[in-house]
Amino acid sequence: MRFSSPAGRDRSRGVALQRRPGQLVIAGFLGAIAVGTLLLLLPVAASGEPASFMQALFTATSAVCVTGLIVTDTPVFWSGFGEAVILVLIQIGGLGVMTVASLLGVLVSRRLDLSSRLVAAASTRTVSLGDVRRMLIRVVVLAAVVEGAVAAVLTVRFAVAYDEPFGRALWDGVFHAVSGYNNAGFALFSGSLMDFASDPWICVPIAVATIVGGLGLPVVLEVLRERRRPARWSLHTKITLLMTVLLLVGGAAFFLVTEGDATMGNLGTADRILASFTQSANARTAGFNSVDTGAMHTETWLGTIILMFIGAGSGGTGGGIKVTTFAVLAVVIWSELRGEPDANLFDRRISAATQRQALTVALLAVAIVVLPTLWITALSPFNVDQILFEVTSAFTTTGLSTGITAQLAWYHQVVLVVLMFIGRLGPITLGTALALRARRRLYRLPESAPIIG
Structure with missing residues (x-):
């Protein structure tokens, strides 16, 4: 008979964690969805008739995966208890x-070689499991600060400008602050933010919360730490901030041009700019909308799909x-067009492994979006542009909808549930798996070049 010491068992559990991080993450999120589904099935969770299993499962998955797609009108169908769940x-x-993203970053940094670990450390800002507790505290503190500040602004605005009782104003403020920071897109108004399209005191704080939440903890911490020395920002932070600004500005200009009088005809120039900014911020991937998404032009849907993707x-x-x-x-394509031997950005060379990982994630994402789109289109009465919009919204955990989600057959809604789950955890676990599977061969095969194009 063999006995193991507590220290040995702890080491065994640590090894198991490193070997099966993706499995543990998936199990945790599945557990949260299961508990949420059971709670939403309770009669007290609904305002009228109890929710069906599909309604409860879809809503719980959408909430845990911070998506925002709905098959019921949230403020009408769910009770106060249901909204709290x-x-x-x-x-x-x-x-x-x-x-999870930060913890897996720690795991990756411990499993890589020294040079790769330094790269990982630059983005995660943690290189040892001893930093996990501090990182967890920072995650909670950042959420509390942003959500608290946004909730305070929204509460005052709802109470003063819209004559809501303080208790209701506080609930609306807290709910939308949490939903915004977590990029969930759930709203306690049937038209999302459409009734507040001209109110910057509602739209801007929610948009700011979605932007900060979407940047990620490492970026926010690094910006705060090195705010006076941006030259010391890591490549990850520089890319994230640059792309965020470009997509926000470009997306707002796109909405302003393509929609015009279509969905913003009743708004003045300043209000159109505000609505365009709100749409641009929430298309990546918060899911709130201050104009009618279902009434948008087809070309606007296509642009929104790109932003969501x-x-x-x-x-x-x-x-x-x-x-x-x-x-x-984009840098790889630009370097190839110029005949450059390396892909460089901000005076740094992007490694070949990173390029392969980016290509893998992007092409798998395309396949995950295209295949369900083809299947649902073949079996439903809706147009392919509507189906593509819904599928992309589910996979990217955005939550914007053309209005057909609740009208889809139950088995199509199951597909969206799976897509929301894959889209929420897939990129994180896939990126980690690709990094952890990096291996070094002692030999290389002879090089050859098939004809491309």
């Missing part, structure tokens, strides 16, 4: 994503393939 699930999902920053609460992935691919 959704809020808790959103917070668990958002904090869980940021924590790119998504937010790595390690943040947003989804998509991430701005760093898109930036790496």
Whole structure:
């Protein structure tokens, strides 16, 4: 008979954690979805008839995966208890994503060689498991500060400008602050933010919360730490900030030009600019809308799909393939067009492994979006542009909708549930798996070059 000491068992558990990080993460999120589904099935969770299993499962998945797609009208269908369950699930999902991303960053940095570990440390800002506790505290503190500040502004605005009782104003303020920071997109108004399209005191704080949440903890901490010395920012932080600004400005200009009088005809010039900014910020990947998404032009849908697909920053609460992935691919293409031997950005050479990982994530994401789109289009009465919009929104955990989600067959809604789950955890676990699977061969095969193009 063999006996093992407590220290030995702890080491065994640590090894198991390093070998199966993805499995543990998936199990944790599945558990949260299961508990949320059971709570939403309770009669007290609904205002009228109890929710069906599909309604409860879809809503719980959307909340935990901080997506925002709905099959019921949130403020009408769910009771105060149901709304509270959704809020808790959103917070668990958002904090869980940021924590998981940072913890896996720690794991990656410990499994790589020295040179790769230094690169990982530059983005995660943690290189040892001893920093985990401090990192977890920072995740919670950042969420509390941002959500608290936004909730305070929204509460005062709802109470003063819209004559809501203080208790209701406080609930609306807290709910939308949490939903915004976690890029969830759930709203307690049937039209999302459409009734506040001209109110910067509502739209701007929520947009700021979504942007900060989408940047990710490493970026926010590094900006705060080195705010007076931006030259010392890591490549990850520089790429994330640059792409965020470009997509925000470019997206706002795109909405302003393509929509015009279509969905913003009743707004003045200043209000159109505000609405365009709100749409641009929330298309990556928060899911709030201050104009009618279903009434937008087809070309605006296509532009929104692109913004949703790119998504937010790595390690943040947003989804998509991430701005760093898109930036790496863009730099690789530009370098190839110029005949450059290396892909360089901000005086740094992007490693070949990073380029391969970016290409893998992007192409797998395309396949994950295209295949369900083809299947649902073949079996539903809706147009392919509507289906593509919904599928992309689910996979990128955005939550914007053309209005057909609730009308889809239950088995199509199951597909969206799976896509939300894959989109929430897939890029994180896939990126970690690719980094952990990096191996070194003692030989290389003879080089050959097939004809391209």
